[in-house]
Amino acid sequence: MSMTGNKGKVLFVYPNSEGYGGVPNGIALLSGCLRQAGFETKCFDTTFLKSPPLDHMNRQRYGTVDKSDASMTWGEWSPELSKKIPELFIKIIDEFKPDVIAVSFAEMDYIYGCSLLEIIHDKKIPIIAGGVFPTLCPEIVIENPCIDAVCIGEGEDALVEFAECIVERRDYSNVKNIWLKKDGVVVKNPLRPLKDMNMLPFQDWSIFDQRHFYKPYCGGFPKTAFIELSRGCHFDCTYCCNTARKKLFKGLGNYIRHRDVDKTIDEIVYLKGKWGIEVIFFIDDNFLAIREERFNYFCEQYQNRVNLPFYIQTRSETIREDFVKRLNEINVSTIAIGVEHGSEEYRKKYMHRMMSNDELKRSFDIVHKYGIRTTANIIMALPYEDENYFKETIKLLRVLKPSSVTLSYLQTFHGTMMHEMAVKEGYIKKDYIIPDTRNFLVMNRFPPDRIRHYYENFRKYIDGELEI
């Protein structure tokens, strides 16, 4: 990897508004790409300044994760830290003097992130925005006066090309995947083919605060790496950004892509050697949607070359006993399975999730048979959901007995079908941007105080301490 950094400078901005720790894999990869192309990179990151780790604190408070003290690893947070952000942002820009500012947005970080960009608007540095939110609604993001360009979809090649045009003072108005403003008009360039995952560089972790490396897990804070072995998902759940992206990327190549096992393991070995990682978190949306031959090769190589505990997420339909048995032999630590809702009827009708409750039970039982930890992901406060529907979720979890649960309020992300449903029912306006993940839909059929009650007492309901 070239580290000369004499081509130009790019400053990433990660406006993480809720203190969610963990290396943002997308930025780490993009930094790897820019460095490979000869750029110098840095990251202005608000994770440990803007807010305490809200999600972690909530989960501790309501008993859905093992107890662990975040302040020991991440430090104590105080409002004073948040007040320093504008000053620190200006300082890094004045000292680093970036040629380009590259900001990565998830939807709930957009409003906060834009307030930061306003502070430095007068510095006249080109600002490009990318990430899942700009990808799914570029028309909103490009209208922001502080933002000069928007990257739709994958940024590995687009960002490097854009930054090269800026530093070489070339015309950048026809870079594929990018929308930009030129003489007051929005130029919308076409999309490029989807990225061949074998051309990805290793993630560059050097630009991050090292506190990101420690992720709460099973009561501790092991150094954790997010790794992609594949991209994309075959399914079409109505609340999921993948469904929306798949539609958008139609015709640009296979949405589901696989990275060579050897290359992926090389990256893990590199990160392990350089940063001492202790746990691997495969962020593939559906890890076990994998051909048998590839699976066997992965297991063999992982066992020989890595052998660290690891975490995967997968659909229940992909759980096979022979695969689970083998995963157990190679140190799998947790298998997360999307349950999302307890009612078969609700799942089918509104979430486009066709698996039965028996099927879910089958998959959890197989994983538990091998003593492997499970996590069930659950969404609540959905359109058309009421208290009775929600009780179905509690009932099912009592049967599945997952080792842990992740409960989230539905977030009506732009581009998803759930967003359309919520607009249609009048719960949100079409252009409503999610300000934070503590918000939920306000509905007569499932009143806010009941939603909050179930959210706060979820563990007690699952454990049978509270009756339904």
Ligand code: B12
């Ligand atoms: C790994 C992961 C995490 C990690 C890392 C987060 C991060 N910011 O990278 C952790 C565990 C910390 C995390 C936390 C959260 N996550 Co998360 N996470 C994921 C996951 C599974 C994979 C993301 C990933 O790394 N993909 C691989 C990389 C390479 O892709 P990428 O990040 O999209 O980046 C590419 C492009 O978007 C683009 N790009 C990205 N940034 C930029 C910037 C510029 C300038 C340019 C040009 C291009 C560009 O180029 C990159 C390379 O191609 C996705 C699901 C998914 N399949 O996308 C959810 C997802 C991103 N998470 C989501 C959410 C909601 C959260 C949380 C709020 C937790 C929660 N309650 O669910 C927090 C918020 C953290 C935050 N502020 O970002 C949502 C976001 C939805 C949305 N529309 O905003 C997703 C899409 C899942 C979902 N529910 O559908 N998450």
Ligand code: SF4
């Ligand atoms: S299976 Fe998971 S990743 Fe795939 S569309 Fe459904 S929620 Fe999204």
